[in-house]
Amino acid sequence: MSSEEVVSRIPAFIREAVDEDLKNGRFKYVRTRLPPEPNGYLHIGHVKAFLIDYFTAKEFGGELYLRFDDTNPSKEETEFVNAIEDDAKWLGIEWAKVTFASDYFDLLYEWAVRLVKMGLAYVDDQTQEEMSAGRGTLPKGTKWSETESAIRPGVDSPYRNRPVEESLDLLERMKNGEFPEGSRVLRAKIDMAHSNILLRDPVMYRIMHVHHHRTGDKWHIYPMYDWSHGQNDSMEGVTHSLCSNEYIIHRPLYEWFLEKLEAFPSRQIEFSRLNLTYAMMSKRKLRKLVEMGMVRGWDDPRLTTLRGLRRRGVTPEAIVNFVTGIGETNNDSWVEMAQFDAVIRDDLNKRAIRRMAVLNPIKLVIDNYPEGESEELDAINNPEDPNAGARKVKFSKTIYIEQDDFRETPPPKYYRLYPGNEVRLRYAYFVKCTHVVKNDKGEVVEVHATYDPTTRGGDSADGRKVKSTIHWVSAEHAISAEVRMYDQLFNVERPDDGELESIINPKSLEILENAFVEPALADVKAGENVQFERVGYFCADPDSTPEKPVFNLTVNLKDTWAKLEKKK
RNA sequence: UGGGGCAUGGUGCAAUGGCAGCACACCAGCCUUUGGAGCUGUGGAUCUUGGUUCGAAUCCAGGUGCCCCAGCCA
Numbered sequence: 001m002s003s004e005e006v007v008s009r010i011p012a013f014i015r016e017a018v019d020e021d022l023k024n025g026r027f028k029y030v031r032t033r034l035p036p037e038p039n040g041y042l043h044i045g046h047v048k049a050f051l052i053d054y055f056t057a058k059e060f061g062g063e064l065y066l067r068f069d070d071t072n073p074s075k076e077e078t079e080f081v082n083a084i085e086d087d088a089k090w091l092g093i094e095w096a097k098v099t100f101a102s103d104y105f106d107l108l109y110e111w112a113v114r115l116v117k118m119g120l121a122y123v124d125d126q127t128q129e130e131m132s133a134g135r136g137t138l139p140k141g142t143k144w145s146e147t148e149s150a151i152r153p154g155v156d157s158p159y160r161n162r163p164v165e166e167s168l169d170l171l172e173r174m175k176n177g178e179f180p181e182g183s184r185v186l187r188a189k190i191d192m193a194h195s196n197i198l199l200r201d202p203v204m205y206r207i208m209h210v211h212h213h214r215t216g217d218k219w220h221i222y223p224m225y226d227w228s229h230g231q232n233d234s235m236e237g238v239t240h241s242l243c244s245n246e247y248i249i250h251r252p253l254y255e256w257f258l259e260k261l262e263a264f265p266s267r268q269i270e271f272s273r274l275n276l277t278y279a280m281m282s283k284r285k286l287r288k289l290v291e292m293g294m295v296r297g298w299d300d301p302r303l304t305t306l307r308g309l310r311r312r313g314v315t316p317e318a319i320v321n322f323v324t325g326i327g328e329t330n331n332d333s334w335v336e337m338a339q340f341d342a343v344i345r346d347d348l349n350k351r352a353i354r355r356m357a358v359l360n361p362i363k364l365v366i367d368n369y370p371e372g373e374s375e376e377l378d379a380i381n382n383p384e385d386p387n388a389g390a391r392k393v394k395f396s397k398t399i400y401i402e403q404d405d406f407r408e409t410p411p412p413k414y415y416r417l418y419p420g421n422e423v424r425l426r427y428a429y430f431v432k433c434t435h436v437v438k439n440d441k442g443e444v445v446e447v448h449a450t451y452d453p454t455t456r457g458g459d460s461a462d463g464r465k466v467k468s469t470i471h472w473v474s475a476e477h478a479i480s481a482e483v484r485m486y487d488q489l490f491n492v493e494r495p496d497d498g499e500l501e502s503i504i505n506p507k508s509l510e511i512l513e514n515a516f517v518e519p520a521l522a523d524v525k526a527g528e529n530v531q532f533e534r535v536g537y538f539c540a541d542p543d544s545t546p547e548k549p550v551f552n553l554t555v556n557l558k559d560t561w562a563k564l565e566k567k568k
Numbered sequence: 569u570g571g572g573g574c575a576u577g578g579u580g581c582a583a584u585g586g587c588a589g590c591a592c593a594c595c596a597g598c599c600u601u602u603g604g605a606g607c608u609g610u611g612g613a614u615c616u617u618g619g620u621u622c623g624a625a626u627c628c629a630g631g632u633g634c635c636c637c638a639g640c641c642a
Contacts, residue, residue, distance in 0.1 A: 012584090037642055072641065135638065136570095152570090185640055195571045197638050201624065246619035249572055249637055270573090272635095277579085290582060325591075327581040329574090332635055336579045339592045356602095384605065415603070458601045459615045461623060469601050534602045560603045 009055040011328040027239040030062030037069045038080035041089045044304045045281040047323050048274040052242050054093050063096035071228050073212040087306040091316045102214045116167050123170040124159045124187045154192035177220035181207045189549050196255050214241050230254040233266035239269045276335045279304040279487040280495050297503045301487040301552045313529050313539025313554035318347035344555045348537040353381045356471040357517040357532040360402035368450045369397040379427040391520050394477040395428050398514050405470040415467035424469040430455040471533045478516035482550045485510040
């Protein structure tokens with residue numbers, strides 16, 4: 001009946017799973033969680049998980065918890081907790097409350113004691129090497145393809161059947177800090193011959209004499225991911241624990257613990273991670289890029305960190321539209337950056353005001369325009385948005401135009417300015433090129449033209465047409481600006497594959513110091529989106545000063561001519 | 569080699585036994601005071617081999633390819 005269709009932001013396979021759980025009574029409500037580890041800044045790869053969690057809760061009338069996974073104090077910092085929260089808020093994610101894995105350390109320890117008492121966990125005194133060998137696997141670093149025979153079954157640890165009381169005592173003393181790091185661990189007692197290696201008595205606690213950003217020096221043992229994540233989900237009453245495909249093999253373990261403990265049966269559901277061509281998602285390499293100074297920081301506009309995208313001028317709406325638009329499955333996939341660019345353009349086309357800016361200026365002198373005079377012309381702020389209003393732009397005898405908009409000898413299909421050709425100056429007049437002035441080296445330093453005063457505003461009274469409209473700024477009135485032009489940071493499509501030094505694009509940043517923008521941009525605020533007509537979308541950078549605004553290229557406009565010319 | 573996961577135009581996603589469709593990209597054209605935006609159109613895909621069925625992208629069996637796992641990381 002209704003022509004309106006409710007558009008879901010989550011994939012069918014998740015919606016169906018949640019529906020089923022609600023129908024068959026496994027759950028009576030929906031609660032999801034975002035589990036970032038506070039050891040780095042958020043990038044667009046995280047956004048996919050964030051949005052699936054957020055929209056799953058939202059569409060089922062449930063709630064979302066933001067839970068920091070701070071189980072490894074040697075890697076995590078408070079700085080990142082705040083940054084992640086800020087970024088998620090900026091994105092528009094809303095949560096019912098913020099929690100920490102460390103909030104549950106006490107209860108988790110009680111649960112571990114229960115498992116020991118049930119005979120389902122034990123303290124193991126083996127060295128790491130002994131444990132690894134006992135697991136029936138090859139040394140770290142071995143490629144699966146180099147394994148010549150079937151994987152061997154594991155061998156029980158000599159400590160596997162030690163008395164419950166002994167494990168209990170040892171665990172207590174591990175907690176109290178009586179033993180050196182690496183000397184003992186608590187392991188679940190599952191099955192050393194299991195075909196899924198994760199179930200060959202996985203480690204639950206390891207000894208770490210490390211200060212924790214929230215619990216201080218209280219703990220000397222810290223839980224592993226598998227002995228924390230699912231338990232926290234359950235303790236918080238999280239119904240659906242949505243994560244990436246790499247955790248599929250962890251699911252049996254996730255379920256084993258909760259079943260044995262007869263705890264709230266949170267359900268883990270997986271989906272594939274987002275890969276974006278020409279983007280770096282590896283936290284380790286992202287960090288290296290920053291530390292080596294290959295980019296200017298975590299918020300460098302060339303990075304697909306949330307902070308980088310924000311500084312570049314990408315709006316939260318564009319990010320959400322993009323990520324929900326590509327859909328989710330269990331397929332490995334690489335989404336083309338061009339698709340992201342298209343969404344960004346679509347978003348900015350509707351919201352960005354239009355201004356004229358000349359990035360690589362060359363002087364155009366209008367010989368028949370009166371010396372020393374100027375006038376104001378009407379220009380609209382956004383043809384896509386009538387509410388954006390209009391402005392005045394100053395026009396005078398000497399203006400700057402783009403070097404690209406003039407050729408002394410035009411190639412075929414070139415419609416812009418060249419000797420003898422007439423073009424329209426946007427919102428101003430028709431001008432016809434008469435001659436050029438060159439320097440000693442034979443380079444054109446000035447273009448001369450005459451204008452037709454009857455074409456004021458850009459329309460000819462006699463109905464004559466021009467094939468091209470170019471942008472300009474009045475030399476006398478323009479504001480000097482710095483414009484930062486960005487290109488792909490990497491010269492390979494899938495940068496996670498290669499070594500950083502060899503795949504980095506040395507020309508990913510070009511700084512144009514001598515750009516000019518129209519006076520209406522004098523009071524531009526950092527973060528403001530603007531389209532430089534015929535060039536691209538830009539965003540005012542925080543580095544801007546009242547004397548000299550700085551702009552970042554967000555994304556260029558589609559350039560049919562550039563494509564045409566490239567083909568030649 | 570053991571276990572697990574995934575295969576639909578160039579890319580990403582639909583089609584839940586009944587005409588293989590959408591978006592991005594590509595190509596051609598229309599329109600244009602942004603060579604922008606918009607509009608129209610063309611081309612191009614079910615990994616493979618069998619089977620079940622009136623009918624298979626979908627179900628079954630075999631094969632092939634790619635990805636993940638042998639941290640006291642998450």
